[in-house]
Amino acid sequence: MDVVSPELNSLLPDEIMDTEAIEDVQHSQPDRTTVSSQPGENTSVPMETDTPVASENVGLCSDVPEQTQALTTSTDSTLGISSESQIPISITSTASTLLTLKPVLTTSIATTKTTDSVTGTSVTTSGLQKLSAPFTISPANHQIILNKVASAQATEAAKSAGTSPQVIKQEGQKLLVTAIGKSGQPIVLQLPHAGSKPGVSQTSGETKCQAPQFKVVAVGGRSELKPIIGSAGNQVTTLQTQQLKTVQIAKKTPASSAAPIKFIITKTVNSKGLSPQTSVPPVIAGRVLTQNSPVMPQRTISLSETHNTSIQSIPGKKIAISPLKTPSKVTVVSVASPTSNTSQKSVALPVNVALGQQILTVQQSTSASPVKLATSQTTAQNIKPVQTVGGVGSSQFKTIIPLAAQPNVQQIQVPGSRFHYVRLVTATTASSTGQPSGPTTSSIQTAKPMVVSTGAVRMSVPIVPAQTMKQVAPKPLTSAAQVVTTTQTQQRLIMPATPLPQIQPNFTNLPPGTVLAPAPGGGNVGYAVLPAQYVTQLQQSPFVTLASSSGFPASTGIQTQARLPLNGLSTSETTSRPRKPCNCTKSQCLKLYCDCFANGEFCNNCNCNNCFNNLEHETERLKAIKTCLDRNPEAFKPKIGKGKEGESDRRHSKGCNCKRSGCLKNYCECYEAKIMCSSICKCIGCKNFEESPERKTLMHLADAAEVRVQQQTAAKTKLSSQISDLLMRTTHVISSGGGRLPYTFVTKEVLEATCECLLEQAKKAEQTQPQAEAERMILEEFGHCLMRIISSAGKAKADSASISC
DNA sequence: GAGTTTGAAACT
DNA sequence: CAGTTTCAAACTC
Numbered sequence: 074m075d076v077v078s079p080e081l082n083s084l085l086p087d088e089i090m091d092t093e094a095i096e097d098v099q100h101s102q103p104d105r106t107t108v109s110s111q112p113g114e115n116t117s118v119p120m121e122t123d124t125p126v127a128s129e130n131v132g133l134c135s136d137v138p139e140q141t142q143a144l145t146t147s148t149d150s151t152l153g154i155s156s157e158s159q160i161p162i163s164i165t166s167t168a169s170t171l172l173t174l175k176p177v178l179t180t181s182i183a184t185t186k187t188t189d190s191v192t193g194t195s196v197t198t199s200g201l202q203k204l205s206a207p208f209t210i211s212p213a214n215h216q217i218i219l220n221k222v223a224s225a226q227a228t229e230a231a232k233s234a235g236t237s238p239q240v241i242k243q244e245g246q247k248l249l250v251t252a253i254g255k256s257g258q259p260i261v262l263q264l265p266h267a268g269s270k271p272g273v274s275q276t277s278g279e280t281k282c283q284a285p286q287f288k289v290v291a292v293g294g295r296s297e298l299k300p301i302i303g304s305a306g307n308q309v310t311t312l313q314t315q316q317l318k319t320v321q322i323a324k325k326t327p328a329s330s331a332a333p334i335k336f337i338i339t340k341t342v343n344s345k346g347l348s349p350q351t352s353v354p355p356v357i358a359g360r361v362l363t364q365n366s367p368v369m370p371q372r373t374i375s376l377s378e379t380h381n382t383s384i385q386s387i388p389g390k391k392i393a394i395s396p397l398k399t400p401s402k403v404t405v406v407s408v409a410s411p412t413s414n415t416s417q418k419s420v421a422l423p424v425n426v427a428l429g430q431q432i433l434t435v436q437q438s439t440s441a442s443p444v445k446l447a448t449s450q451t452t453a454q455n456i457k458p459v460q461t462v463g464g465v466g467s468s469q470f471k472t473i474i475p476l477a478a479q480p481n482v483q484q485i486q487v488p489g490s491r492f493h494y495v496r497l498v499t500a501t502t503a504s505s506t507g508q509p510s511g512p513t514t515s516s517i518q519t520a521k522p523m524v525v526s527t528g529a530v531r532m533s534v535p536i537v538p539a540q541t542m543k544q545v546a547p548k549p550l551t552s553a554a555q556v557v558t559t560t561q562t563q564q565r566l567i568m569p570a571t572p573l574p575q576i577q578p579n580f581t582n583l584p585p586g587t588v589l590a591p592a593p594g595g596g597n598v599g600y601a602v603l604p605a606q607y608v609t610q611l612q613q614s615p616f617v618t619l620a621s622s623s624g625f626p627a628s629t630g631i632q633t634q635a636r637l638p639l640n641g642l643s644t645s646e647t648t649s650r651p652r653k654p655c656n657c658t659k660s661q662c663l664k665l666y667c668d669c670f671a672n673g674e675f676c677n678n679c680n681c682n683n684c685f686n687n688l689e690h691e692t693e694r695l696k697a698i699k700t701c702l703d704r705n706p707e708a709f710k711p712k713i714g715k716g717k718e719g720e721s722d723r724r725h726s727k728g729c730n731c732k733r734s735g736c737l738k739n740y741c742e743c744y745e746a747k748i749m750c751s752s753i754c755k756c757i758g759c760k761n762f763e764e765s766p767e768r769k770t771l772m773h774l775a776d777a778a779e780v781r782v783q784q785q786t787a788a789k790t791k792l793s794s795q796i797s798d799l800l801m802r803t804t805h806v807i808s809s810g811g812g813r814l815p816y817t818f819v820t821k822e823v824l825e826a827t828c829e830c831l832l833e834q835a836k837k838a839e840q841t842q843p844q845a846e847a848e849r850m851i852l853e854e855f856g857h858c859l860m861r862i863i864s865s866a867g868k869a870k871a872d873s874a875s876i877s878c
Numbered sequence: 879g880a881g882t883t884t885g886a887a888a889c890t
Numbered sequence: 891c892a893g894t895t896t897c898a899a900a901c902t903c
Contacts, residue, residue, distance in 0.1 A: 660888095664887070665887055666886080729885080732885075733884065734883090741885080
């Protein structure tokens, strides 16, 4: 995948490549630089859909009106992140994050330049949420460490970097990082060195020469650093991931110092070229539809649409995604790579999050692009690995995405991708259109499919105003892209963010499917946590689906397809074992008694009564979640996690309390998770330990039973195959006529004739004595009849053959 | 399938 | 924190 070169950018239509759209926010809206956006501020402008051009690039742009959250390097070289004591950073991660940036690659960062001085590179992420996650900055190393969960780790990391950790709180500086990474994957934003002072203080000339930089370092693994360096001089250095995925920040060189700095962040995701084996070409989501006018209805533009042809026609499959005439909007692109081997994986879809004012463009690029990629991890800045981000041992895929003021979330599902993409939709906008949307509505205001061309995979993403989105069937696209609309029932995957000010929990504790609104006065940000099963759906479904925020039918199959790692089991383990439907009768599925609820899933195809664990009872559900979290902040974390440091085995986080089962029945959570009890268990009469003879016996029995089952299954399969094969042959023979079996000639007429012959013979035999002789005569006659039948059959076969010849 | 057992979750 | 109750899954018949 090529990165659009500056030259090429200049040739591109402004609406596409105009990086100026990523404008100097401070200039135009200086007062917006603070994070705290007032509620309702964003609501007027709906987020547009981005439609990527069919290419290997992934671009995602989301615009958030009036809300700028930019992290800029200040003149004093301190990093500030803005407003309200909390840094607007959204980090999503859990052990398995939906929008997951693979350990290696990871970070999707929306950056935009905020200062017109330009030199300073500012990293802006938009729409961010409150930073509940610890955020530390290491001035010495010019690093910002974002930690999702505990700050202790961040602190340590900062210390390891040689500096004391700092909390960034600087007015006017906002940082949005939409980084979705696995837990344990810290994201480090590396700032320009203090000495270089790339910030506002620099002159334009300095800008050009010195190339103010901002570095985004995504730490994929605990030990991996993925720094991304963006410079003003059209050069971006990216530490490439093992998967050859690159995050690039292309910056259009300003013609003059006065010109705003434009950034294009390009990230190569599963680029075809890089992963030729990939069966599914990378997805490009490319084009972000932004609206300048608050009243504009949402639009989804298909990638195949003609207005994108300019992009598509670009050789090298270069995609330039830029804010469409929305200078002050930010598109946050989340690009993640699912697994370490994900270079093989096909699809990465940009996340379109309606958050900031600035648009970040993500593109795939190749080495040929103006963006330079550096594979060396030893960048000028010492990047210290930081602690994990996200819940430890969290096995659930969760994505937390900042939401706009009155956000509604639409989910984008990408086949073949483990990422979940969420589109946030301002509800008020939808209502402002005055057009109620209904099922199968295809109007622009109500539902317009976004098509993402992924090469072999095409996705149709209906985007519908959240509040009016009820059972909106995806509209088939008739564009040249030949997008096929899924016939699958529209699924609502994410709950609209409703005010839930009290909830300021650790994000990792939130169950998937939860959208949390910001605390009062905390700004227009909310959080969306997406269930992991969506990922599965992404992988299974050839389409991209945007989830509506309401009217989620219980019949949809999402919940039953849950693939969340359960009880510490790997995803693969759970993949083959769909979660059982619950049978709750009294809890309304809003207590942890309910497995669905406990796993952060909506009930679906369950047998529960009076179920409130669905989108139709969002309020109740959110309250229940809050209650659970109040009671136990770890309530939604996986119970099975890593043991103590150095222990490789999984173990129950709390331990069991079994008294009668000997911990050898599924009543025991340890046993159920196929792990042994540990010292933290309070069980009585435990037999679930390594040397336990009972346990060994049980295991042997279980193994034997499993083997038996497998054998039986294999036998059944084989038998079935043989029968099927036999039937196939028979059918073929019969249908061909050449091999008709004799019995097929025993027609009714033949039968009657035979019977007549036998009766006649019997009459004759009656006159014959003894009886044995009579029977012999009848049997002989029967033999003759059979011979005649067979003879006739043979003759017919011969005739048939001769005819066919 | 109904009834029992079990232990986590919820409650006091 | 401990004891009790509630709950739904696991289990038995």
